[in-house]
Amino acid sequence: MFVFLSQLIQLLFYPLGLSIFLTLIGLLLLKRRGLYKFGITLLVFALSLLWISSTSLVARSMAQSLEFQNLPKEVAAADAIVVLGGATKSHQAPRTMPEVNDAGDRIIYATRLYKDGKAPKIIVSGGRIPWHGDVGTEADHMASLMELFGVPRSALLEESDSMNTRKNAENIKQMLEKEQLNKLILVTSAIHMPRALAIFRRLEIDVVPAPTDFYSVFPYKGKKASFQLSSLLPQVGNLDLTTRAMKEYIGLWVYRLRGWA
Structure with missing residues (x-):
């Protein structure tokens, strides 16, 4: 129920959902005398909200504020990935x-x-959200694809009961105790890493960040970043990126409020 409500309520805080909601209210008020x-x-x-949220200036800035918190570095060996x-x-x-x-x-x-x-085992974590109508679990899907890439099934451990990052971490902690594993390498999208890292460390899991799937990049070598007028043009991809960043900030705030991060 928490997962369903969190997905539903967040829609009102995202640019597209909030813009539609305000537009509907605004249209209703046009017919009311005095309003x-x-x-x-x-x-x-x-x-204005829809336009600003659709610009690369806002989208890239918000994504960078999350992604650059954990930049890639040499990953030390661990017990599992x-x-x-x-x-x-x-x-x-x-x-x-x-x-x-696109997070593949x-x-x-x-x-x-x-x-x-870097590690002899890979733990793939993710369940199935019933109302999405998915077949199988995310853990099973990832394991199947990794086998195609040459990872033996014996090296794969599946955690397939979680539907959010907090549950990922809780279930994985139980697996670590059962499998006698300690140090982990955490792989997730760079924009999601700050929230995921905070949750795992809150549960006192020894984890090293290994971010991937970056939306933000450094300027080309020898070229300074400069403002471009095109960065103010609206694009649907920018709206999606702004929404992803907002989802992480809202999620981190809610998790901290609940004592999860």
């Missing part, structure tokens, strides 16, 4: 197998770390 100007104000605010879910699409028809989404770098990077000898 016409307030209705216009809401419409202008909704349009943990890969968090959110990187796959289930094998519903007409798909013939599980497929990766998590699977590729974890496989690379395994083949580089």
Whole structure:
């Protein structure tokens, strides 16, 4: 129930959902005597919010504020690599197998770390959200894809009962005690790493960040970052990135409020 409510309530805080909500209220107020100007104000605010959230200036800045908190560095050897879910699409028809989404770098990077000898085990973590209509679990999807990349099934451990990052960490902690594992390498998208890292460390799990799937990049060598007018043009991809960043900030705030991070 918490997962469902958190998904539903957050829609009102995201730019698109909030803009639609304010637009509907604004249109209703236009027909009310004495509230016409307030209705216009809401419409202008909704349009401005949607435009600003769709610019690369805002989207990249918000993403960078999260991603650059844990920049890549040499990863030390550990007992296991943990890969968090959110990187796959289930094998519903007409798909013939599980497929990766734009966070699929998590699977590729974890496989690379395994083949580089950074850990002898990979824990794939992620359940199935019932109302998404998915077939199978995220853990099973990731394990299947990693096998295609040459990771033996004997090296894969599945945690398939969690539906959010907090539950990922709780279930993995139980697995660590059972499997007698200690130090972990945590693989997830760079934009999600600050929240995931805070949750794992709150549970006193010895974890080293290994971020991937970066949206933000450094300027080309020898070229200074400069303001461009095109960064103020709205694009749907920027709106999606702003929403992802807001989801992380809201999630981190809620988790801290509940004592989870």
